[in-house]
Amino acid sequence: MATRTPESEPLLTPAEVATMFRVDPKTVTRWAKAGKLSAIRTLGGHRRYRESEVRALLAGIPQQRTGD
Amino acid sequence: MATRTPESEPLLTPAEVATMFRVDPKTVTRWAKAGKLSAIRTLGGHRRYRESEVRALLAGIPQQRTGD
DNA sequence: TAGTAGTGGGGTAATTGGGGGT
DNA sequence: CATGTCCCAATTACCCCACTAC
Numbered sequence: 817m818a819t820r821t822p823e824s825e826p827l828l829t830p831a832e833v834a835t836m837f838r839v840d841p842k843t844v845t846r847w848a849k850a851g852k853l854s855a856i857r858t859l860g861g862h863r864r865y866r867e868s869e870v871r872a873l874l875a876g877i878p879q880q881r882t883g884d
Numbered sequence: 885m886a887t888r889t890p891e892s893e894p895l896l897t898p899a900e901v902a903t904m905f906r907v908d909p910k911t912v913t914r915w916a917k918a919g920k921l922s923a924i925r926t927l928g929g930h931r932r933y934r935e936s937e938v939r940a941l942l943a944g945i946p947q948q949r950t951g952d
Numbered sequence: 953t954a955g956t957a958g959t960g961g962g963g964t965a966a967t968t969g970g971g972g973g974t
Numbered sequence: 975c976a977t978g979t980c981c982c983a984a985t986t987a988c989c990c991c992a993c994t995a996c
Contacts, residue, residue, distance in 0.1 A: 835892065836892035837895070837926055837927075837932065838894075838895035838896070838897065838932045839926060843926075843928070847927045847928075850927075852927040853927065873927065874892065874924065876924070876925065
């Protein structure tokens with residue numbers, strides 16, 4: 817709790833996703849560029865990722881490559 | 885900084901597991917291929933291994949042999 | 953408003969995957 | 975059958991600096 821708690825659509829930061837996949841945050845950014853991850857861009861240009869999609873990817877469930 | 889803790893299992897890189905077992909990373913890969921180790925694939929195709937499972941194997945705890 | 957941490961972008965070295973041979 | 979080493983191609987990790995997020 818602290819910081820923010822989006823009730824509608826839980827989004828993860830690049831560092832969050834990177835920790836879950838045991839990779840570098842830059843690698844997660846690369847996945848978004850490659851269209852392997854659906855990325856939501858902030859007004860400043862930073863990316864946010866859907867927790868549901870990340871979890872599905874971790875579970876090995878292939879999804880639609882909506883792209884960046 | 886968000887004190888966020890996504891419920892994800894700690895993962896190890898092939899090099900990590902190889903060092904723990906004193907074997908070549910290629911050998912760890914073969915273990916994963918043989919189904920002796922649960923491997924989680926990154927979006928790039930690289931494998932990540934569950935730390936809990938690796939530690940269990942190192943402790944000499946036999947895995948569930950499905951069949952046989 | 954200021955300050956700290958995180959992120960984006962580009963570029964380069966190290967690791968990993970796959971097949972084949974010992 | 976299991977492990978270590980060779981090849982090459984792809985992916986990932988760490989370096990810089992400038993900007994965003996909180």
